[in-house]
Amino acid sequence: MDINKTVQFMREKVDPDFNFVNKTDKVVPFTKLDKKIKDSKLVLISSGGFHLSEDDPFDTKDSLGDPSYRVIPKKANLDTLEISHDHYDHKYVNQDLNCTFPLELLKELARKEKIGSLADNHYSFMGYCLKTEKLKENARELADLLKKNGVETALIAPT
Amino acid sequence: MGLIARELESDGISTVTLNLYLEIAQLVLPPRTVSVNFPFGAPFGDPNNKKLQLQVIKESLKMLEETEEKGKIKILNYDWREKIK
Numbered sequence: 001m002d003i004n005k006t007v008q009f010m011r012e013k014v015d016p017d018f019n020f021v022n023k024t025d026k027v028v029p030f031t032k033l034d035k036k037i038k039d040s041k042l043v044l045i046s047s048g049g050f051h052l053s054e055d056d057p058f059d060t061k062d063s064l065g066d067p068s069y070r071v072i073p074k075k076a077n078l079d080t081l082e083i084s085h086d087h088y089d090h091k092y093v094n095q096d097l098n099c100t101f102p103l104e105l106l107k108e109l110a111r112k113e114k115i116g117s118l119a120d121n122h123y124s125f126m127g128y129c130l131k132t133e134k135l136k137e138n139a140r141e142l143a144d145l146l147k148k149n150g151v152e153t154a155l156i157a158p159t
Numbered sequence: 160m161g162l163i164a165r166e167l168e169s170d171g172i173s174t175v176t177l178n179l180y181l182e183i184a185q186l187v188l189p190p191r192t193v194s195v196n197f198p199f200g201a202p203f204g205d206p207n208n209k210k211l212q213l214q215v216i217k218e219s220l221k222m223l224e225e226t227e228e229k230g231k232i233k234i235l236n237y238d239w240r241e242k243i244k
Binding site for chain 2: 022024028031033037088096098102106109114127132136142154156157
């Protein structure tokens with residue numbers, strides 16, 4: 001994929017000053033995992049725009065995106081998950097949620113003791129967000145929440 | 160999602176981030192990236208291909224457990240709709 005074409009498209013359609021965030025000159029944050037996955041608590045975080053039917057949908061009208069996130073409890077009925085995200089084709093996820101949000105497969109791995117445990121809550125953002133400062137602020141808030149709940153590892157998936 | 164991964168990692172949570180657009184991972188530099196050659200909307204593989212989806216998850220968790228190289232990008236060469244034996 002040609003990233004310059006994507007940048008040009010975004011500048012024409014959304015924000016004339018658009019640029020992807022560039023961290024190549026900065027330090028990469030890194031927390032070495034000091035235990036095995038089979039002894040760790042894991043959270044799944046998706047950018048698929050998933051939310052419970054009783055929760056507010058994401059704002060799909062704002063051309064700069066929606067930096068908020070939604071909680072998907074481990075015990076939620078995943079058959080009733082809704083998607084508010086117009087920037088990807090839902091044809092795969094409509095057939096099988098595990099393509100994008102494989103919570104059922106992670107539960108299976110936890111039952112087989114390949115993963116220590118799963119967090120009680122998992123999370124979805126809506127990908128495509130140009131409000132990066134607010135997104136980072138929300139991610140820091142989420143990180144604090146995860147730590148309070150003993151979560152040590154995160155599997156993060158785009159759409 | 161790389162930005163979110165970086166914030167979590169800065170706060171002490173170990174993360175692995177799947178990627179469908181390699182050039183973005185090379186710019187944003189998430190702490191650990193697993194790049195897959197799948198279409199948008201299906202980072203874990205095609206619908207109802209449980210073996211492939213599990214393989215992507217296991218490879219991702221393995222990287223989370225083993226990698227000590229900051230910003231490493233691991234490229235998985237599975238084909239879309241590949242049948243895993």
